[in-house]
Amino acid sequence: MKTISFGAFVALSLSVLIGEPQGLPQQPTDSNSRGPIRFTVAPNTSSHIAMMTLPKATCVVHAANDSGAEHSIKAFADDDGMIHFHVTPSAESEQVAHFAVDCTAAHQFVTFDLELRPNSVPTDDMPAPVAEVRAQQATDVIRPALSNAEAISLSGDELLKRGYPVRPDAGQAPGAFATWLKAVTKPSRFVNPRQVERPEVHAGPATFTGGLMNAPVGNGGNGTGSTTTLINSSNWSGFVLENPGVTYDLVAGEWYVPAARAEWNAHVYSNLWIGLDGWGTNSVGYWDLWQAGTDSDVQNILLAWNFTTYDAWTFFLQPGVGGVLSNFTVEPGDEIFSEVWVADAGSSPSLSGLFAIALLEDLTRGESTLVYQCRGSVRNGECTNVNQTQILGLSADWILERPEVSGKLPDLANYQSAHMYDAVAQQSNGAWMAYNGNGAVNDQFIMYNSADLMSGAYADSSTEIGFEWYNFH
Numbered sequence: 001m002k003t004i005s006f007g008a009f010v011a012l013s014l015s016v017l018i019g020e021p022q023g024l025p026q027q028p029t030d031s032n033s034r035g036p037i038r039f040t041v042a043p044n045t046s047s048h049i050a051m052m053t054l055p056k057a058t059c060v061v062h063a064a065n066d067s068g069a070e071h072s073i074k075a076f077a078d079d080d081g082m083i084h085f086h087v088t089p090s091a092e093s094e095q096v097a098h099f100a101v102d103c104t105a106a107h108q109f110v111t112f113d114l115e116l117r118p119n120s121v122p123t124d125d126m127p128a129p130v131a132e133v134r135a136q137q138a139t140d141v142i143r144p145a146l147s148n149a150e151a152i153s154l155s156g157d158e159l160l161k162r163g164y165p166v167r168p169d170a171g172q173a174p175g176a177f178a179t180w181l182k183a184v185t186k187p188s189r190f191v192n193p194r195q196v197e198r199p200e201v202h203a204g205p206a207t208f209t210g211g212l213m214n215a216p217v218g219n220g221g222n223g224t225g226s227t228t229t230l231i232n233s234s235n236w237s238g239f240v241l242e243n244p245g246v247t248y249d250l251v252a253g254e255w256y257v258p259a260a261r262a263e264w265n266a267h268v269y270s271n272l273w274i275g276l277d278g279w280g281t282n283s284v285g286y287w288d289l290w291q292a293g294t295d296s297d298v299q300n301i302l303l304a305w306n307f308t309t310y311d312a313w314t315f316f317l318q319p320g321v322g323g324v325l326s327n328f329t330v331e332p333g334d335e336i337f338s339e340v341w342v343a344d345a346g347s348s349p350s351l352s353g354l355f356a357i358a359l360l361e362d363l364t365r366g367e368s369t370l371v372y373q374c375r376g377s378v379r380n381g382e383c384t385n386v387n388q389t390q391i392l393g394l395s396a397d398w399i400l401e402r403p404e405v406s407g408k409l410p411d412l413a414n415y416q417s418a419h420m421y422d423a424v425a426q427q428s429n430g431a432w433m434a435y436n437g438n439g440a441v442n443d444q445f446i447m448y449n450s451a452d453l454m455s456g457a458y459a460d461s462s463t464e465i466g467f468e469w470y471n472f473h
Helices: 006-018 148-153 156-161 174-184
Strands: 037-041 047-052 058-063 072-076 082-089 097-105 108-118 141-143 188-190 208-218 225-233 236-241 248-256 267-276 290-301 305-316 321-329 335-343 355-362 367-374 396-401 417-427 432-434 441-449 452-459 465-469
Touching (some): 037 047, 072 082, 072 290, 082 097, 174 248, 174 335, 236 417, 236 452, 236 465, 248 267, 290 355, 321 367
Parallel strands (some): 225 441
Antiparallel strands (some): 047 082, 058 072, 058 097, 141 188, 267 396, 290 305, 417 432, 417 465
């Protein structure tokens, strides 16, 4: 086991930027000797399946007799080859359903047979899936727990150099500080932030379909007020902090990954994320969006089966770089703390910094990762400001979105309800502001498909946002 060092972050992130050579897959490797993977899964219940496949593979799960893209779902293997997905059968039966998992990695292409029996009573030859228990390994890099005294006394730059998240101000952002303190006073396994591109799926800037109504609103009864503009959008629901004359160099938030459901014979999506920019009065600022979050994709297969994947991801809109963090496992119900900011390596947030940086911390699993995305060109392994994408920091965002898929907006996964906590941002002058705090000027996005309400976002307090699902489309 290794303790963490700041140099590891930069080396790992630059390896992600430069990428790894990918060869063409060979013909399928014979998998008959393995035999099928067989489980009994309870009806009307989400069962978590963890499968060992190929290291760093991209896998496609589909019915054994139907490999069409419109009836399949992707799962991304970690560096060891483990993939994760959830299955939910709609009815009990003794009949076994046959699926295939096609995995491609570098020079290999392997198909794994998967047989599932939708029943409440497992059998000896078809047991229930066993919960994955990961044993600590000698190669693990552990970020050690800080004492309360260390957490408070260490300088901001020293915390960052040691791989800890940016410390919120205890007086101006007490909720975010309490969550941050919970994170840094426990050991956390650092996860290599290897990213896998999903060119057909990406988040994006808000689309405007109507609204613009100014309305002073209360903050969940806490006695302060803000000015809110109500905006209808076809892809966003949530809040955007956008005070005139103010720029932001960091945004923070916490959420529990919501479970997702689909409708029959459909593939549905939802993303929950925080970000900088993507909306604003400046036409350039509209496009410089840096974001990090979690997603839920659900594919209905054979009408009676829902397959769901949950992933963490980052995306930098203007250069179009980012993707799924395949080593960072997330599951529904996991508590996620995240910060995104701009800075030089190991330095406090500043919009002039070389890197767009994202931290994702799974407080439930005790794992964390840091993504350093160079805003300019990488020369000889070093990030430079050549051809640098400007991040203006005009807005701070807390959003639930249906991402664009192959150039179109898909149906929205039924996430039921979700909450974003500790929704605060650091201004470029160092002050912290709640998204709906006293004096805040914000935009409240409601997702519509024409006249049909799909997803709403509501101010529960000055730092908490409630999201409600209404319709798939």
